[in-house]
Amino acid sequence: MLLHLKRILTPDEVRHARALLMADDAPWIDGRHSAGAQAREVKRNEQLAQDSAPAAELRALVLRALQREPLFFSATLPRKIYNPLFNRYHPDAPAYGAHIDGAVLHSHADGQWVRTDVSCTVFLSEPDEYDGGELTIEDTFGVQRIKLPAGDAVLYPSTSVHAVTPVTRGTRLASFLWIESMVRSDERRRLLFELDMNLLKLRQRWGETAESTALTGIYHNLLRQWAST
Template sequence: MLLHLKAILTPQELRDIRAVLDAADAPWIDGRASAGAQAAQVKRNEQLAQDSPQAARLRGIVLQALQRDPLLFSAALPRRIYNPLFNRYRPEAPAYGPHIDGAVLHSHADGQWVRTDVSCTVFLADPDEYDGGELTIHDTFGVQRVKLPAGDAVLYPGTSLHEVAPVTRGARLASFLWIESMVRSDEQRRILFELDMNVLKLRQQLGETPATTGLTGVYHNLLRLWATP
C-alpha cells in the first residue's frame, strides 16, 4: 500500500527544520557512510550527521508530528519507529539508484533494532525548489513517482525496490525513516486500514448504529488476531 499523508508538519515546524538544514554550519556528510555494501554502490547524496545536536533536535520534531497523525497510525500501526534521518540531494550529490532497504536496522539514537515493514519519506522542500528528485517506487501496485509538497509524507512497503531520480537543479531535502508495524503483513495492514476508513465514513454518515458497532468489533478482532504488540 502506498499512502500520501498531507501536512504532517505544521508550517512553523517546517520553518524550524529548514532553518537548521539550510544553515551554513549544518553538518552534512557523505550519505554512503550509513549505507551497506550494495547500497553504497548506487548512493550519491548527503546526510545530516546522526550524532549531531542538529539531527537530535530535528528527530524530535518529526517524531512528534508522526505520532499525532491518526491516518499514519491507522495505516502503519506502529510498534517501533526508527529514528528519523535527514538527507539532501543536489547536482553535486544527485541520486540514489535502485535498492531495497535492509530488513532490520539498528538505531544509533535509542539502540533499538527495528524491522523495516513500512518506509516513510517526509518531504522538506517544495517541488519548485528543485528539478528531478522523484522518489520512484516499484511494487505490486506498479511504478509510482512521488514528489510531494514540503510537509507532506508518503508511506510505502519496506519491501519495495525504490530509487531517487537525479536532481539537476536546486536541493531536495527530506526526512526518511522506517516503521516496525504491530501487523507484519502489508496485505493485512491494507485490509485493516480500508476497514477502519470505511467504518469511519459510515459513522460520519449514520452516527453510531448497531452495524457500525459490529464492524468496529470486526476490526478489533482482526487486529487482535494479527497484531504483535
C-alpha cells in the same frame, strides 16, 4: 500499500526544519556512511550527522508530528519507529539508485533493532525548488513517481524497490524513517486500514449504529489475531 499523508508538518515546523538543515554549519556527511554494501554502490547523497544537535532536535520534531496524525497510526500500526534521518540531494550529490532497504536496522539514537515493514519519506523542499529528485517506488501497479509539497509524507512497503532520481537543479531536503508494525503483513495492514477508514465514513454519515459497532468488533478481533506487541 502506498499512502500520501498531507500536511504532516505545519508551515512553522517546515520553516524551522529548513532553517536548521540549510544553516552554514549544518553537519552534512557523505550518505554512504549509513548504507549497506549494495546500497553504497548506488547512493550519492548527503546525510545529516546522526549524533549532531540539529539531528536530535529534528528527530523529535518529526516524531511529534507523526504521533499526532491519526492516519499514520491507522496505516502503520507502529510497534517501533526507527529514528528519523535527514538527507540532502543536489547536483553534486544527486541521486540514490534502485535499492531495497535492509530488513532489520540498528538505531544509533536509541539502540533499538527495528524490522523495516513500512518506509516513510517526509518532504521538506517544495517541488518547484528542484528539478528531478522524484522518489520512484515499484509496486504491483508499476512504478510510482512521488514528489510532494514540503510537509507532506508518503508511506510505502519497505519491501519495494525504490530510488531517488538525479537532482539537476536546486536542493531536495527530506526526512526518512522506517516503522516496525504490530501487523507484519502489508496485505493485512491494508485490509485493516480500509476497514478503519470505511468505519470512519459510516460514523460520519450515520452516527453510531449497531452495524458500525459490530464492524468495529470485527476490526479489533482481526487486529487481536494478527498483532504482535
